[in-house]
Amino acid sequence: MxxxxxxxxxxxxxxxxxxxxxxxxxxxxxxxxxxxxxxxxxxxxxxxxxxxxxxxxxxxxxxxxxxxxxxxxxxxxxxxxxxxxxxxxxxxxxxxxxxxxxxxxxxxxxxxxLPLPAAPPGGDLDDTTAPALRAITGGQRRLDASSPARDLAQGAVAHVDLTARTLERARHTPLAPDIAGAAAEAAGFAAWLHADMGDHGSARAHYGTAVRRAREAGDRLLNVYMLGSLASFETDADDPALGLALAGEAGRRLGPSPHPTAAAWLACVRAMAHAELGGSVAAVAELRFAEQQVGLVDNTDPPWPWVFPFDHAKVAGCRALVAVRRHRPGEARAAFAVALAGARPGAKQGALLMAELAAAHADAGDVDEAFLLAAEALRTGRRLGSERVVARVRRFRRAYRGPGARCISELDEELASGLVT
Structure with a gap:
């Protein structure tokens, strides 16, 4: 019945x-x-x-x-x-x-x-909210490849604020972890932009937010990614000891038997910190481990937030940077050739690599080629408003101790012209 x-x-x-x-x-x-x-x-x-x-x-x-x-x-x-x-x-x-x-x-x-109150917290949110927030960050990232960081920073910071407010509305609902993850990605991108502008204080603040949000999301790999990104930033910002400590903490959080893409990426972060600290043996050991990881058969379908597998070309790029720090121009140029044989980097990343390759050529005595690359990197950095690229070219110039040449004077003039307001 x-x-x-x-x-x-x-x-x-x-x-x-x-x-x-x-x-x-x-x-x-x-x-x-x-x-x-x-x-x-x-x-x-x-x-x-x-x-x-x-x-x-x-x-x-x-x-x-x-x-x-x-x-x-x-x-x-x-x-x-x-x-x-x-x-x-x-x-x-x-x-x-x-x-x-x-x-x-x-x-x-x-x-x-959950109970059914008349007006549940975050009642206007649903399972499409976090993907929508991620899509905004993704669009901003795509623009970063060819746009000045200053043009994107205001919108990126506004998006960080939006994700924070959305997360507060989603507190005590099952949507909170996914929205916290989206907030971590937004903060991480804002940190990247401020680092590119040379605003290290704001970059650190946003990276700190990204790490906290990733922890709130309960996503171990996202937490590792944000910690590793902060480690890479600190190494690049002339504090490799802190970078190595942060990378070590990220490795502990990664746990046993991690995905090869995550393990290889983090090994390269550690390798760069070791190289900046003068630890050549440790840096080479990390690179060897990274090569082993990318060669594993299950290094496919990278886990989020890695979008592409960390492959041999990416390890070669790190090997080239380590070789530059070790003043081994032959190794550096060979590794750069492997790294650049794969997918072409974006304009900003390409300019950073040019500045590093310039250092390898200078070490090899190929002064004209070195300063040609440095000048091209400088122009790209200026065009895209990337203080990160400009600072890398300045560092290259300060480190050069070889004989004078016309190409050197020309780069000095270009560097000086940027100081005139």
Missing amino acids: PERDGALPPEFWSRPTMAGALATCDMAAIVEGIRVARGWSQGDLALTVGYSQSWVSRVVNRQQSLTIEQVRDLTGRLGIPVHLLRFASPAVPGKGADPTRRRDFGKVMAAAA
């Missing part, structure tokens, strides 16, 4: 069909089972849950995906026992549950378990 009113009997939820739907969080089957058990039409069901009849029809016919808020509504309005909802993928020999679906289910469970 249909049960139009009151609670459904406990045995209803243990019936094989319903138990299976609960076990897989099959909301379409659960909703339809309740409708039939109640003796409701789809119109009756629509009135009960507060949605249109066409929406209900799409749900039970599996044509409508549900947001977290909608699952929350349905479990509350239909009396679905949240504690019985479980998740298990259909049994597939030799395979476990899909981790992506498991994560999504965890969010649904957390949302469904």
Whole structure:
């Protein structure tokens, strides 16, 4: 007999069909089972849950995906026992549950378990919020390749503020971890821009925010990435001892058996810090470890936030920089050739590499080529407003102790011209 009113009997939820739907969080089957058990039409069901009849029809016919808020509504309005909802993928020999679906289910469970206040915190947020925030950061990153950092910084800082306010609204909801992750990425990008502008104080502040937000997100790899990025920044900002300490902490948080991309990247961060400190043996050992990691067969499908695998070309780029610090021009130029044989870097990154390659040529006695590269890097840095690139060229010039030449005087004039206001 249909049960139009009151609670459904406990045995209803243990019936094989319903138990299976609960076990897989099959909301379409659960909703339809309740409708039939109640003796409701789809119109009756629509009135009960507060949605249109066409929406209900799409749900039970599996044509409508549900947001977290909608699952929350349905479990509350239909009396679905949240504690019985479980998740298990259909049994597939030799395979476990899909981790992506498991994560999504965890969010649904957390949302469904919350009470249904009239105006829930962050009620206007949903599972599309964090991806939307990430998309804004992604668009800004793409512009960074060819735009002055100063043109992007104001918008990036505004976006950091937006993600912070959104996170506050999402506190105590299951959306908070994903939004915290998006906030970490926004802060990390703002830090990168300020470092490019030579504003190290603001860069450190934003990197600190990025590390804290990554910790709030509960994402171990994101936390490692932000710590490693801060380590790389400190090494580049002439505090390699701090950079090495931060990279060491990131390595401890990375844990055993990490993904090869993460392990290789972090090894290269440590290698650069060792090289700046004069630790040639340690730097070479880190590079050797990085090469071993990128050569592993499972160095594919890099984990977020790494977008591409850390491959041999990227390790070669780090090897070239280490060789420059060790004043080994032959090794540096050979490594640069390997690094540049892959995907071409963006304009800013390319200018940084040019300044480093200039140092390798200068060490080899190829002065004209060295200063030609340095001058080209300087022009690119000025055009894109990158103080990071300009500072790298200045460092190259200060380190040069060789004989004079016309190309040197020309670079000095270009450097001096930038000081005239």
